[in-house]
Amino acid sequence: MALTLTVSERRRLKTMAYGRKTEYQARQRASIVLLAARGRSNARIAHETGLHLDTVRVWRGRFAHGGLPALADRKRSGRPAHFTPVQVAEAKALACQLPAETGVPLSQWSCPELAAELTTSGITDTVSASTVRRWLREDALKPWQYRSWIFIRDPDFRAKAQRVLDLYARTFEGFPLGEDQYVVSSDEKTSIQARCRCHPTLAPSQARAMRVNHEYGRGGALAYLAAYDVHRAQVFGRCEPKTGIVPFMNLVTQVMTTEPYASARRVFWIVDNGSSHRGQKAIDRLTTAFPNAVMIHTPVHASWTNQIEIFFSIVQRKVVSPNDFTDLTQVRNRLRAFEGRYNATAQPFQWKFTTSDLDNLLARLDRHTPADRQEESSVALAA
Structure with a gap:
């Protein structure tokens, strides 16, 4: 029918x-x-x-x-749950604890270790690591991963960071920068070694990556100092045997005796708190040598606000790694050649972290910082 x-x-x-x-x-x-x-x-x-x-x-x-x-498919009852919601919740709570807090001599949890601990502590009878992994995945818990961080201890963190961010936005103390004012980000990349591999590096081929021999001979190390014009995307670099006040001032002289910086109204030098350019003495030293130069320090332990670190990461990926140099002369030549190649096509970094983002970051840190920790930090700063 x-x-x-x-x-x-x-x-x-x-x-x-x-x-x-x-x-x-x-x-x-x-x-x-x-x-x-x-x-x-x-x-x-x-x-x-x-x-x-x-x-x-x-x-x-x-x-x-x-x-x-x-x-449509009819609803199916499925297999009865083997674990209760309470057991699942206790497993997730255990994953959110440090192993040391439970007396387990581990640095972080893994799914097999969690499964074993759940059984040992009597929370469950027998549970597999894959089941524990499925439970943790529901709440995006990954106790086997960790990220390092550092607590803000600079009492003037916001003021210093805001001054740097304002310079990136072409303002200083509330006034826009003129065409004859420049912002230069500077730092040192220490201990770049010349590692001569015991066997030649093999170029990549079909279905095979570049191969670099593990054993090498040491050919010495040098320091790479660089200054990056934030808005013109130009890099000035030099290699020195080591870092220090004299090598840093050599870099400053190299930049400040070159146009347009030599005749500029002001050149702002953004630096971190390294020993080569730390404190008021470094500021006075720079101003004495070049009256139109202004040194701006980033907050303590906040080198991420210094744009030169982005350039150094590019150098690490594209020039230094994998490290296979016969001697330090080859390292110097490679760095010098890369500067010319970079300056020919470079564009300013798209810096998107603003003062509004800074305020949001500090507010978020305040919410996650216990009151007693804030009091300890205040006492330490006062001391």
Whole structure:
């Protein structure tokens, strides 16, 4: 007996049967009903679709009694839960504790270790590591990972950071910078070694990455000092045997005796708190040598606010690694050549961290800092 379809049912069934995004099972069921509506017998439908006769009989009967909603899968009870919600919650709570707090001599949890501890402590009978991993995945818990951080201890952190960020936005003390004022970010990259590999480095080939021999001979080390014009995206660098006040002032002299900095109204030098340029003595030293130079220090332990670190990361990836140099002369030549290549096409970094982001960061840190820790920090700063 043929099934009778309404216009809307026929349209929806055709969409299910011929739609490219329809699931395979839904397409099969829709095809069975459409063929049944044309008066086909169950045996003929089974032959044309390649399905079992019982399958055709089931879905034809379900549609006859329940319409389109009957073509969906029925709810299944599934296997009874082996672990209670309380056990799952206790497992997640354990993952959020440091192992040392529970007396376990581990630095961080892994899923097998968590499963073993759940069994040992009597929270569960026996649980697999994959089950624990599935529980943790529900709340994006990854106790085997960690990130290091450092607590802000500079009492003038916000003021110093804001001054640096304002310079990046071409303002200083509330006034916009003129065309004859420049912002230079500077620092040192220490201990760049010349590692001569015991066997030549092999170039990459099909289905094979570059190969660098593990053993090497040491050819000495040098320091790379660089100054980066934030808004003109120009780099000035030099190699020195070591860092210090004299090498840093050599870099300053190299930049400040070059136009347009020599005749500029002001050149702001953004530096961190390294020993080569730390404190008021460094400020006075710079101003004495070059009256149009202004030294701006980043907050303590906040070198991430210094854009030269971005350039140093580029140097590390593109020039230094993998380290395979015969001697220090080759290192100097490579760095000097890279400066010219970089300056030919460089664009200013798209610095997006603003003073508003700084305020949000500090507010977020305040919310996560216990009151007693804040009091300890205040006492330490006062001392």
